[in-house]
Each structure stands twice: as C-alpha cells, then as structure tokens.
Amino acid sequence: xxxxxxxxxxxxxxxxxxxxxxxxxxxxxxxxxxxxxxxxxxxxxxxxxxxxxxxxxxxxxxxxxxxxxxxxxxxxxxxxxxxxxxxxxxxxxxxxxxxxxxxxxxxxxxxxxxxxx
Amino acid sequence: xxxxxxxxxxxxxxxxxxxxxxxxxxxxxxxxxxxxxxxxxxxxxxxxxxxxxxxxxxxxxxxxxxxxxxxxxxxxxxxxxxxxxxxxxxxxxxxxxxxxxxxxxxxxxxxxxxxx
Numbered sequence: 001x002x003x004x005x006x007x008x009x010x011x012x013x014x015x016x017x018x019x020x021x022x023x024x025x026x027x028x029x030x031x032x033x034x035x036x037x038x039x040x041x042x043x044x045x046x047x048x049x050x051x052x053x054x055x056x057x058x059x060x061x062x063x064x065x066x067x068x069x070x071x072x073x074x075x076x077x078x079x080x081x082x083x084x085x086x087x088x089x090x091x092x093x094x095x096x097x098x099x100x101x102x103x104x105x106x107x108x109x110x111x112x113x114x115x116x117x
Numbered sequence: 118x119x120x121x122x123x124x125x126x127x128x129x130x131x132x133x134x135x136x137x138x139x140x141x142x143x144x145x146x147x148x149x150x151x152x153x154x155x156x157x158x159x160x161x162x163x164x165x166x167x168x169x170x171x172x173x174x175x176x177x178x179x180x181x182x183x184x185x186x187x188x189x190x191x192x193x194x195x196x197x198x199x200x201x202x203x204x205x206x207x208x209x210x211x212x213x214x215x216x217x218x219x220x221x222x223x224x225x226x227x228x229x230x231x232x233x
Contacts (some may be wrong), residue, residue, distance in 0.1 A: 031218075048220055108161045
C-alpha cells in the first residue's frame with residue numbers, strides 16, 4: 001500500500017515550458033487535491049476533484065489545469081510555466097470530499113519541488 | 118469571510134518546557150479543525166483533529182488541542198517539548214465551498230524551534 005505517490009520529486013523548468021506533475025493513490029479515494037506551499041503562505045488549494053470526471057477550482061487555480069480520468073490519478077499541468085509558479089506542490093487524497101467526517105481526513109504525498117527560471 | 122489565523126510565525130521553546138501554538142478561525146458554523154506537522158523536507162502528518170464531542174482532543178506524539186468556541190480557537194499544546202518536535206505546524210479548517218463540497222484551508226504555519 002503506497003499511499004499517495006508524487007512524481008517527480010524535483011524539477012527545474014524554463015519560463016514558458018510545460019510539464020505535468022503526477023499524483024497517484026492506491027487507496028480507492030474519491031477525493032484528490034493539489035496544494036502549493038510557499039514560504040510564509042501556508043498551503044493553498046489549487047484544484048480538487050471529488051471523483052473521476054469531476055474537478056473544481058480552489059483558491060489559486062490560474063496557470064494550472066487538471067483532469068481526473070481515473071480514480072487513482074490526478075495530474076496537475078502547467079501549460080506555460082512562470083517564475084511565480086516556483087513552489088513545493090503537494091497532492092492529497094481522502095476517502096470522500098463531502099461533509100467533514102473521519103472519511104475525509106487528508107493523506108498527503110511527499111511533495112514535488114518545482115523551480116521555474 | 119472564512120479564514121484561519123496562526124498569529125505566531127516562529128516560536129522558540131527550551132527542551133523540556135511546555136508548548137502552546139495558537140490557532141484562530143473565522144466561521145459561522147461548527148468548524149472541523151485539524152493540526153498537521155511538517156518536518157523539514159517532508160510531507161504533512163496529521164497530529165489530531167476535532168469534529169465534535171469532547172473539546173479536548175488527544176493526538177499523536179503527546180500533543181493535545183482544545184477547541185474553544187467562545188474564543189474561536191483551537192490551540193495546540195504539549196507539556197514537555199523534545200528536540201525532535203522542531204518542525205512547522207499548521208492549523209487547518211474544513212470550509213464548505215459553493216460546489217457543496219468542503220475543502221481544507223490552512224493557516225500560514227508556525228515554525229517551532231527547540232533550544233537545548
């Protein structure tokens with residue numbers, strides 16, 4: 001049982017390049033989400049998904065795309081990277097994403113550190 | 118507006134001393150509250166959570182937190198700090214969104230430094 005797996009762990013991009021951060025979970029969780037962590041800002045929600053085919057925007061969605069074609073995977077796409085997207089990105093999942101309960105306690109991945117030059 | 122505030126950016130505590138990290142929230146209904154810890158270069162680990170019931174909740178690693186509705190607070194405490202507790206601590210609250218789902222909103226974090 002691997003939990004939440006993020007790849008790559010580290011990535012350096014040039015401004016304007018595109019890339020995809022991968023997130024996979026093997027816990028049959030319905031809910032998956034992406035956060036970015038910046039110094040002094042805590043974690044901010046980028047996008048989330050409550051099931052295959054259903055995604056929604058969080059607090060800071062601009063510059064990022066997501067899709068959810070399977071229960072297991074929730075990739076985050078940067079179509080044209082900007083230096084402002086330099087950050088550490090965390091994927092997190094929970095059994096459900098509805099009303100708060102013990103079923104929607106988040107499990108986090110180890111993070112992906114992205115630098116945009 | 119819904120928000121989570123951690124007033125202290127950094128706190129330094131001597132090893133063996135007691136610890137209290139503050140968390141305040143702004144929300145009109147009963148909140149669902151969490152504390153997470155992040156060691157350097159690591160992901161986030163859940164320390165404890167409050168959904169309902171007893172307002173004093175126990176977590177892992179000897180931590181506890183008390184929900185005080187009148188003060189809109191959920192402060193984290195530990196009676197005796199160990200050097201291994203040095204980390205960043207995040208308070209988080211479930212807030213409902215317009216979509217009908219709830220998502221987790223984090224405070225900006227408090228960095229705990231432990232001195233010998």
